[in-house]
Amino acid sequence: MPIVLIDQDSDSEATVVQLSFGDRLGALIDTMRALKDLGLDVAKGTVATEGPVKQTKFFITRLDNGRKVEDPDLLERIRLTIINNLLKYHPESSERLAMGEAFGVKAPEKKLDVDIATRIRVKEDGPKRSLLSIETADRSGLLVEIIKIIADINIDVESAEIDTEGLVAKDKFHVSYRGAALNSSLSQVLVNCLRYYLRRPETDIDSY
Numbered sequence: 152m153p154i155v156l157i158d159q160d161s162d163s164e165a166t167v168v169q170l171s172f173g174d175r176l177g178a179l180i181d182t183m184r185a186l187k188d189l190g191l192d193v194a195k196g197t198v199a200t201e202g203p204v205k206q207t208k209f210f211i212t213r214l215d216n217g218r219k220v221e222d223p224d225l226l227e228r229i230r231l232t233i234i235n236n237l238l239k240y241h242p243e244s245s246e247r248l249a250m251g252e253a254f255g256v257k258a259p260e261k262k263l264d265v266d267i268a269t270r271i272r273v274k275e276d277g278p279k280r281s282l283l284s285i286e287t288a289d290r291s292g293l294l295v296e297i298i299k300i301i302a303d304i305n306i307d308v309e310s311a312e313i314d315t316e317g318l319v320a321k322d323k324f325h326v327s328y329r330g331a332a333l334n335s336s337l338s339q340v341l342v343n344c345l346r347y348y349l350r351r352p353e354t355d356i357d358s359y
Contacts, residue, residue, distance in 0.1 A: 155233050157226060157313040165194055165210040166220040170233060179207060182236045189228055190214050223298040230313060271345050273338040280309055280325045281333040287349050289320040300348050304340060
């Protein structure tokens with residue numbers, strides 16, 4: 152299972168990107184070069200083996216200010232850049248990634264039903280923030296779309312963990328409203344908005 156994880160929580164000074172699939176040196180070098188072309192600096196990298204799976208971690212900061220990446224557009228470009236390189240060096244992963252349809256040599260045979268695949272939960276994570284968990288069918292631009300929806304209802308995103316597992320996006324966001332955790336009514340508004348916008352366009356037309 153190809154997995155690309157972007158972690159904003161575990162390191163206070165860098166965005167951590169973890170890739171679990173493949174072990175080709177060319178892919179790692181190309182990925183680091185592509186990240187630099189995005190205006191990013193790979194502060195350090197680690198490679199670990201867990202059974203048959205190699206896990207590569209990049210600790211990334213912005214070249215212009217030395218800080219972790221906060222811009223959702225840039226986070227999405229990082230994700231797509233890594234997936235593109237993964238597909239280039241491991242074309243066999245194309246059938247296991249939603250992005251394989253757009254960028255790979257062979258589209259996935261199996262496609263997820265967005266309505267069935269989408270799960271959204273909000274729970275308290277202390278008095279000052281809540282944890283929003285979203286699981287849905289992966290697609291290009293998904294992260295930017297989610298962040299925009301959250302911002303449109305004046306909820307603040309404090310940090311994020313963006314996890315791409317094959318055909319599925321599993322994202323977590325620490326969110327707050329005016330410096331406090333979301334109450335039950337605002338949590339329900341957030342869930343309803345996200346569920347509406349993450350559905351397929353054709354079901355939106357039929358249902359609303």
